[in-house]
Amino acid sequence: MAHIIVIGAGLGGLPTAYELRHLLPHHHQITLISDTPQFTFLPSLPWVALGLTALESIQVKLLNRLEPRGIHWVQGRVEGIDPDNRQLVVNQTPLSYDYLVVATGAELDLDTVPGLGPDHGYTQSVCNPHHARLAQQAWQQFLAQPGPLVVGAVLGASCFGPAYEFALLADYELGKWGLRDQVPITFVTPEPYAGHLGIGGMVNSAKLVTSLMAEREIEVIENAGVTAVEPGQIRLADGRSLPFAYSMLLPAFRGPQFLREVPGLTDANGFIPVLPTYSHPDYPSIYAVGVIVQLQPPEATPLPVGVPKTGQMTEAMGMAVAHNIAIALGERSAHPVAPTLEAICFADFGNTGILFLADPVLPDSATGKRRRAIALQGAWVGWAKTAFEQYFLAKMRFGAAVPWFERFALRGVGLSLVEPLANSPSPDCLPGTSC
Numbered sequence: 001m002a003h004i005i006v007i008g009a010g011l012g013g014l015p016t017a018y019e020l021r022h023l024l025p026h027h028h029q030i031t032l033i034s035d036t037p038q039f040t041f042l043p044s045l046p047w048v049a050l051g052l053t054a055l056e057s058i059q060v061k062l063l064n065r066l067e068p069r070g071i072h073w074v075q076g077r078v079e080g081i082d083p084d085n086r087q088l089v090v091n092q093t094p095l096s097y098d099y100l101v102v103a104t105g106a107e108l109d110l111d112t113v114p115g116l117g118p119d120h121g122y123t124q125s126v127c128n129p130h131h132a133r134l135a136q137q138a139w140q141q142f143l144a145q146p147g148p149l150v151v152g153a154v155l156g157a158s159c160f161g162p163a164y165e166f167a168l169l170a171d172y173e174l175g176k177w178g179l180r181d182q183v184p185i186t187f188v189t190p191e192p193y194a195g196h197l198g199i200g201g202m203v204n205s206a207k208l209v210t211s212l213m214a215e216r217e218i219e220v221i222e223n224a225g226v227t228a229v230e231p232g233q234i235r236l237a238d239g240r241s242l243p244f245a246y247s248m249l250l251p252a253f254r255g256p257q258f259l260r261e262v263p264g265l266t267d268a269n270g271f272i273p274v275l276p277t278y279s280h281p282d283y284p285s286i287y288a289v290g291v292i293v294q295l296q297p298p299e300a301t302p303l304p305v306g307v308p309k310t311g312q313m314t315e316a317m318g319m320a321v322a323h324n325i326a327i328a329l330g331e332r333s334a335h336p337v338a339p340t341l342e343a344i345c346f347a348d349f350g351n352t353g354i355l356f357l358a359d360p361v362l363p364d365s366a367t368g369k370r371r372r373a374i375a376l377q378g379a380w381v382g383w384a385k386t387a388f389e390q391y392f393l394a395k396m397r398f399g400a401a402v403p404w405f406e407r408f409a410l411r412g413v414g415l416s417l418v419e420p421l422a423n424s425p426s427p428d429c430l431p432g433t434s435c
Contacts, residue, residue, distance in 0.1 A: 002028045002098040002329055005088065007078055009034035009062060011042060011311050012290030013103035016318035019401035020101075021070050023326040031072040031097075033090055036129075037063055039396050043311060043346070044389050045126040046165045049135035049248070050173055058389065059129070060396045069399045078104075078258050083265060083283040099325050102272060103289040103318065106253035109269075113154050115229030116251055122229050123247040126162050138246060146179050147245025150234055152188035154226045156252030158291075158306025160189065160197045161356070163250050164209065165347045171216045172350025185218045186242055188234070188249075190303040194220050195375070198305045199343075199358050200298060205375040208354055212377075223302055253306065255292055267294050276338045276421050277324045278317055287321040290314040298362050310343040311392075313361065316417035319402055323418065337418040344415075346385035353381025359415065372414075 004024075006017045009032055017032045024030070041058040048055045066073040076091035081100075088095045108127055110117035117131075118124050124135035142149075151167040153160055167187050174180040187194070195202065195209030213220050225237035226249065234242040234249075254260070255270020264282060266272050271294035273281055278293070280286040291314070295307040309317075316339035326332040345356040359372040395401070402417060410416055 003031065003096065004028065004099045004101065004325060005031045005033060005095065005097040006101040006103060007033050007088075008103035008105060008290075009036070009039055010103065010105050010290070012105070012314040012318050013101070014039050014062075014396055015315055015401040016101055016103055016289055016322055017066075017071050018069075018399050019319055019322035020325065021399075022401065023322055024329065024331055026070055028329065028331075029072060030070065031074060031095070032062075032066060033074045033076060033078060033088075034062070035075070035077040037061060037075055040129050041389055041393055042128075043162075043385070045129070045132040046162050046169060047348075048129075048132040049124065049126045049166065050139060050169055051136055052169075052173075055129055055133060058393065060393060065397070065399075078256075080258050081262055081265075083262060083280075083286055086285055097285070099285050099287065099328070101287045101289055101318075101321055101325075102259070102292055103314075104256050104259075104292055106291040107256050107270070109156070109252040109254040112156065112252055113226055113229060113249075116154065116226075116249060122231055123234075123249045125248065125250060126166060127159075127250065135248060142246040143177065143179065145245065146174070146182045148243050149183050149185045150188060150242050150244040150247040151185065151249070152221075152224075152226075153190060153250040154252060155190050156304050156306060157190065157250045158198050158253060159250065159308045160191060160305075161308070161310075161345045161347050163187070163189070163248070164354075165349065166248050167218060168212060168216065168347075168349035171218060183245075185216075186221065186244075187213060187218055188221045188224045188226065188236070188242065190225055190301075190305050191222060192301050192303075193222050196301070196305070197345075197356060198297065198308050199361055199373075200301075201363070201370065202356060202358060202373045202375055205354075205356060205373075208375050208377050212349065212352075212354075225303055253291060259292075271295075277336050278321050278339070279324070287325065289317040289321055293317065295362065307361065308343065308345075310345050310361075312344050312417075313339065313341050315402065316340055316342070320418045322401075336421050338421050340416055340419050342415050342417075346381055346388065348382035348385050350382070352377060352379050353385070355381050355384070 039060040044058045047053040080089040115121040118134040125131040195205035228235040260270040272288040320339045341360040343358045
């Protein structure tokens, strides 16, 4: 019997635990650890911040939901990890594992910019449920006393979609309230151009985003580094100062402290390096999924930006990891797989939206090209995002990761979550097995 522990019950951890339970016989124990009692559909947090949906409507309570499905549930915070002895410390209690899946998401690196963040600074964020609630409270106060609005991201940020969504949704909502003429909006970003998204090479992306920003009279400041935030003022590296009555700035991410404390486990920012199987190069019993995975940017940019890890990318990583662990345990006779890292991002802007598709996010190493990289605009994007939100929440309630019909639908549009590894070793020579 093997004990597999999954850390994190978010977009990566919960589907991975479900898929592991689907693939593995019940004599293997699966434990899911999370410091929060519910799953949250994070892509909808901009809607929560702007008061367009209730936080509870995009959450699934996990208590009494996992144990009947054969997944042991532990609510707590991981305080330490000993990868050499395959042991965690959770709630001051040691837990041993045979395989570990790290799907924690990332910490918000708010220390990089003085005054950043809602807890000890002056800006809002939509990166976690707590911050989305605070952003919503601040938004209601802002509507009563409108003024300049500054939205964007700081140096090293990697997930730009929510910033564009927040800025353009805010414009749309302010128009509905008759307040738009009282609110000058500025979008500030370290991206080399609007619509780069940390990816680059997206056909139509820059044109569509730039056109929408101009149409809605949103000033865009590209290649900009935020150096400090003071009450009512944002300082930029070029000496400019942006006044604001409300600001939502996405921070950079870093790995959790308990990972950063282990020499050789992560890079300098706390992200976990992985092999094509998504196991750690030096600790074959450890796999990583989602934001915590180290990915190199597909192209160099004048200012540092990270690589986005969308929900679909994260789900693909989880499916690959579950498959490869099942092979390592001898429960599947197949070749290992890797996630395709195809990214789909639905960005709702009110009366329109943009679908961003990068297939895959990381271009082919030989050709430097992607199969597809497009952006499509239309009112249908918001409806599609709502439909996907409800579908994903239903999957998390009923304990499904990627049902057969979802795989079939993805193949129908030329997408897939995983693919066989080229020149893969035999199933008996995977990380964590004895060849």
